[in-house]
Amino acid sequence: MNGIHSEQKKLKLNGSVIDTNEENAEVFAKTFSDISSNKNHNSTFVSHKNDIESNLSINLSKQLFENQFHKNTADVANNGKLNSLNEPFDLHELRRTLREAKKHSAAGADRITYEMLQKLPKCSIKALLKLYNHIWLNDEFPVSWRHFQF
Numbered sequence: 001m002n003g004i005h006s007e008q009k010k011l012k013l014n015g016s017v018i019d020t021n022e023e024n025a026e027v028f029a030k031t032f033s034d035i036s037s038n039k040n041h042n043s044t045f046v047s048h049k050n051d052i053e054s055n056l057s058i059n060l061s062k063q064l065f066e067n068q069f070h071k072n073t074a075d076v077a078n079n080g081k082l083n084s085l086n087e088p089f090d091l092h093e094l095r096r097t098l099r100e101a102k103k104h105s106a107a108g109a110d111r112i113t114y115e116m117l118q119k120l121p122k123c124s125i126k127a128l129l130k131l132y133n134h135i136w137l138n139d140e141f142p143v144s145w146r147h148f149q150f
Helices: 021-036 043-066 073-077 081-086 091-100 114-118 122-138
Strands: 011-013 016-018
Touching: 011 021, 016 021, 091 114, 091 122
Parallel strands: none
Antiparallel strands: 011 016
C-alpha cells in the first residue's frame, strides 16, 4: 500500500512453512479447537459445564419427545432451556480474564493490547462489559474482529 512493499510473513508449524490459505485455515481451526477444549479449563468449570450439558440434553430429549407433533426442533431448542451456557458475563469474569491475559501479547488490527485494557478505569471496564454482553447475547460479532494479522 502507498507504494511501500512489505513482505508478508509465513506461518510456520513444527518448523514447516504453511504456504496455502487452506493450510492456514486448517492450522487455525486446529489451534482454535485445541484452545477451546476442556483440557484448558479447570476441573470445577468442566464439572459445571458437563452437569449443565447433561441436564440440557435430558430436558431437550424429553421436550422433543413430548412436543414432537406440536413444535419443531428449533422452537424447542430456542425456548430458553439451552441458553444456560450463554448467560451474560459478570464483571468479575471480565476482570479475571484481563488479569490473567498475557501482558505482552501482540495487539490486533485496532492496536489495542491487553495491557491497555488492564489499565482501564472501572467505568470503562463496565462499558466494555456492556459491549461484550451485547455482542454475546445478540450474536452480533463485529465483522472487523474476524480478521487477523500475522
